[in-house]
Amino acid sequence: MSFDVVTWWTLLCAIGALNILAWGASVLVLNRRQQGMSAQMFRARRLQLILSALYVCGCAFRSAFPVFDVPRICLFNTLLSSVIVGRSVATIAELSFVAQWALMLHETSRASGSVVGRIGSLAIVPLILVAETCSWYSVLTTSNLGHIAEETIWGLSAALLVAGMVSILPRCHAARRRLVIAVCIAGAAYVAYMALVDVPMYWSRWIADEAAGRHYLSIAQGVRDVAARRVVSYHWSDWKNEIAWMSLYFSVAVWISISLIHAPAPDAYLSNAIRSGNSSQYWSRLRLRRWMGAS
Numbered sequence: 425m426s427f428d429v430v431t432w433w434t435l436l437c438a439i440g441a442l443n444i445l446a447w448g449a450s451v452l453v454l455n456r457r458q459q460g461m462s463a464q465m466f467r468a469r470r471l472q473l474i475l476s477a478l479y480v481c482g483c484a485f486r487s488a489f490p491v492f493d494v495p496r497i498c499l500f501n502t503l504l505s506s507v508i509v510g511r512s513v514a515t516i517a518e519l520s521f522v523a524q525w526a527l528m529l530h531e532t533s534r535a536s537g538s539v540v541g542r543i544g545s546l547a548i549v550p551l552i553l554v555a556e557t558c559s560w561y562s563v564l565t566t567s568n569l570g571h572i573a574e575e576t577i578w579g580l581s582a583a584l585l586v587a588g589m590v591s592i593l594p595r596c597h598a599a600r601r602r603l604v605i606a607v608c609i610a611g612a613a614y615v616a617y618m619a620l621v622d623v624p625m626y627w628s629r630w631i632a633d634e635a636a637g638r639h640y641l642s643i644a645q646g647v648r649d650v651a652a653r654r655v656v657s658y659h660w661s662d663w664k665n666e667i668a669w670m671s672l673y674f675s676v677a678v679w680i681s682i683s684l685i686h687a688p689a690p691d692a693y694l695s696n697a698i699r700s701g702n703s704s705q706y707w708s709r710l711r712l713r714r715w716m717g718a719s
Contacts, residue, residue: 426660432667433490433499436674440484443678447480450685465689468531472685475520475527479681482517483674486510490663490670493563494571496655497662507650511563515556521677522552522581524684529588531689532604536595544588551581564646566638568630572623579618586611603687610680625665 454473458466491498491510498505526548533541555577562570589604589611596604641649657663 426658428660429499429658429663432663432671436487436490436671439675439678440487443480443675443682444484446679446682447477450476450682454685461689468527469685472524472527472687475524476681476685478520479517479524480678482513482520483678485513486517486670487674490666492663492666493650494566494568495662496650496653497657498654499656499658501654501656505654506652507563507654508647511560511650515560518556519549519552521681522549524681525585528684528687529585532592532596533588536592538588538591538595540591541588544584547584548581551577551584555581561643563650564643565640566646567640568626568633571626572630575618575622575626579615579623582611582614582618586615622669 450473454466454469461469485504489498489500489502489505489510491505491507493507493511496507498507498510503509526545529541529548530545532538533545555574558570558574558577560570562568562574586608589608593601593604593608
């Protein structure tokens, strides 16, 4: 048993518990802010809260029962550590997380009148649904070819999000602009990581499997395999390639999910002025808002 793996797992569990507490605190904060929100905004933030709950709880579960899908490696020989359970939880959680981003992009693009943003917001969830299907293909057949497609689609979806946010940026007011810039920077970094690290990693694994003449499972064989076979391992060598992305995924990504609950609302009036072409009214109101903020 590797002390390093146990330490890493303990840290994941602690982070998962803290994330659940942070989500609970978000419930209290949102309820206190309800009186200052429009009914539409509160419904949108409540939906973000529900979607975030699915992601936060899904990541906490996967932190407690981590699984390395293709080789069926886990830490505990229990049903909860089976690949079929872990992958099912991951699918629900990831679709919920992406839906959060799609909602935020749709909300912002609608307020700013961005066509690019609206298209992106409608495309992201269906794209990730395809990515999840590719992931299941790899998990069931043990071929990393599906993971190559999956991670490529994730990178493409992030690029669409960044493109949508860039198109919105010139039309945003100051409170939203800071968030948009942060999203663009994080999204660009994620796209670079997928293109330069993640996709090449799965590509090299697939090439190695092909060179070794690996026998892949059929879909039916894979279903039986993920439901029953578990390889318990505490060896650092078995987990070392998964630790970096799992640690970031179950911490930073969860914090982003929670932060989306509290994202600043778009200013519908200013965006309406832009769409109607009433630029003088828009800039007059903007100067007034800045003057009031300064005073």
